Amino acid sequence: MQQSNLSDPADVMACYREIERELTTAGAPFETVPVDVAGDTVRSYRRAAPDFYTAVAEFGDRFGDHVLVTDETGSRTYHEILDRAGRLAAALRDRYGIGPGDRVGIMMANRAEYPVTLFAVARLGAVAVLYNSRSSATEIADAIADVPSAVVVADPKRVEILRAVAAPARLVCTDPAGPEDVPAVDELLADGGDPGAHRPADPDSICLVLFTSGTSGRAKGVALTHRNIGNVVLNMKFVSECNIRFASRQYGIEVDDLRSFMPAMSPLLVFPLFHVSGLAGLLIGMSTGGRIVTMARWDPAHAAELVERYRLTLAAGPPMAVDELLAQPDAAQRLSSLVNLAPGGQANPPNVSRRIATVLPAAQRSVGWGMTETGGSVCTAGGVLLAAFPDTLGPMSPTMDVRVVDAAGIPVPAGEIGELELHGGLVAAEYLGPGADSAVFHDHWLRTGDLGYLDEYELVYIVDRSKDIIIAAGENISCLEVESVLAATDEFAEVAVFGVPDRRLGERVVAAVTLRAGVSRTAAEIVESARRSLPAYKLPTEIRFDLSPLPRNATGKLLKRELRARYLARDTAS
Known part of the structure; x- marks a missing residue:
């Protein structure tokens, strides 16, 4: 096969569009077709699995004896995980x-019982509600109240929290060492009968609920359908096939020859599985027969040991985690099995990209853009495409449409900045709970709250977020929520919370406060007071008293962009 010269950006994009046409045309593996969803026409992959369980069962059939999950207790194969899922499904059906x-509901740290429970629920055509296991007791109580579950499967630590917040009585514990009066997963597995043949669910029924922070401060449940997940899985395969065909043209090697020696994607799972990026890591690994290795908590030295021991090929996590992993001693040798690094969940700081290029120059760095409301990435760039367009987040998925609109909702031309809106087979059905904002799903278009533009090649670029959300180490933090906790003491005349760039976390939380007359409080006292209501990752890293009066417009609206600029100017000056 003849090698192609892909040094010119225009040639790179022409090559990409040619590959896209090859893969999505009628009869091709990734053919797209119009389908009706609740009165709207969206594009969907023709060969997408009809439901979530069908997709994972296919992986079990293909890779049954491969190890699927390695956690602190050992390893389990695809067949073992799916067998346990079947027996747990039967027990959930028969007992509850x-x-x-x-x-x-599922509320636990990353461990083998997580996919077992997830797939058991999917096999029943039930809805898995992925509660945030890192939330405070108050947040957990809110989530349970907003999106209640008939049963919650949790690890011992979360069982105690759930009991403390008066959660539903029907709890199942992951460990036999949990409370005596709470049945353990192993007990249910022992009782589990025949789950019976799987009957595919309605593609447009809900299969997953994940939670995302919003500007209202209270997490919202995002309802993803079986069709969404089927498209997510096939879209991952589409991206992988595009990369193979790009490499085939770039190096002049036949596609089948390249595919034959490409390793499975075996990820170190840094993101929690209740996070859309954690779910994506699980599905990416399964789609190639890879091993997913979990960690109870982030420890870069232990992470490097796991990559080295299991020859893992993918490291995807917050930029902070990827940076700390690559900073370990002898990283170039010990981490040489990594062929793909995907810092994600937030903007990618330049220092992380530089470290990847320095430590593992042969590894592919990939970037993307997506959100909980789309089940993961809607656009992705890596390899030669990212080299040609280093600032892009990639072209849109074949099942998705994107438009850029101004403040009035009018589409703007290429190159002009506006809010990005999405439409297509990856967009969630709705929000659940009282914090739901139906206006976000406007006329079948998802208002992302992200500001960006499209270039002449229809590549996506993000320049800012209009949503008042801080992303620290991949976790969404609502400014309004933190402000509400601080203001609850009634000691401040005004409070504003905002994010500032941080080399390690990506962003960190800063609070600007104006004390009421006669009130005296130190920064440490303010943070300690907030600790009673907020988990550690949401606490302000800095309290500023010197930014008052806070900038406001003529109507009294707080100008956070100006406040942030004022902070950065004073920080630089000092």
Whole structure:
């Protein structure tokens, strides 16, 4: 096969569009077709699995004896995980009456029981509600109240929290060492009968609920359908096939020859599985027969040991985590198995890209853009495409449309900045709970709250976020939520919370406050008071008293961009 010269950006994009046409045309593996969803026409992959369980069962059939999950207790194969999922499904059905459409909550750290429970719920056609296991007790109580579940499967630590916040009585514990009066997963597995043949669910019924922070401060449940997940899985395969065909043209090697020696994507799972990026890591690994290695908590030295021991090929996590992993002693040798690094969950600081290029120059760095409301990435760039367009987040998925609109909702031309809106087979069905904002799903378009533009090649670029959200180490933090906690003491005349760049976390939380007359409080006292209501990752890293009066416009609206600029100017001056 003849090698192609892909040094010119225009040639790179022409090559990409040619590959895209090859893969999505009628009869091709990634053919797209119009489908009706709730009265709207969206594009969907023709060959997408009809439901979530069908997708994962296919991976079990293909890779049954491969190790699927390695956690601190050992390893389990694809067959073992799916066998346990089947028996747990039967027990949930027989003991608790769980069936199609019923909700089953999952609240635990990353471990083998997570996919077992997730797939058991999917096999029943029920809805898996992925509660944030890192939330405070108050936040957990809110999530349970907003999106209640018939049963919650949790690890011992979360069982105690759930009991403390008066959660539903029907709890299942992951460990036999949990409370005596709470049945353990192993007990249910022992009782589990025959789950019966799987009957695919309605593609447009809900299969997953994940939570995302919003500007209202209270996390919202995002309802993803079986069709969404089927498209997510096939879209991952599409991106992988594009990369193979790009490399084939670049190096003059036949596609089948390249595919034959490409390793499976075996990720170090840094993101929690209740996070959309954690779910993506699980599905990416499964789609190639890879091993997913979990960690109870982030420790860069231990992470390097795991990569070296299991010859892992993918490291995806917050930029902070990727940077700390690559900073370990002898990283170039010990981490040489990594062929793909994907810092994500937030903007990628330049220092992380530089470290990847320095430590593992042969590894591919990939970037993307997506959100909980799309089940993961809607656009991705890596390899030769990212080299040609280093600032882009990639072209849109074949099942997705994107437009850029001004403040009035009018589309703007290429190159002009506006809010990005999305439409297509990856967009979630709705929000659940009282914090839901139906206006975000406007006329079948998702208002992302992200500001950006499209270039002449229809590549996506992000320049800012209009949503008042801080992303620290991949975790979404609502400014309004933190402000509400601080203001609850009634000691401040005004409070504003905002994010500032941080080399390690990506962003960190800063609070600007004006004390009421006669009130005296130190920064340490303010943070300690907030600790009673907020988890550690949401606490302000800095309290500033010297930014008052806070900048406001003529109507009294706080100008956070100006406040942030004022902070940065004073920080630089000092």
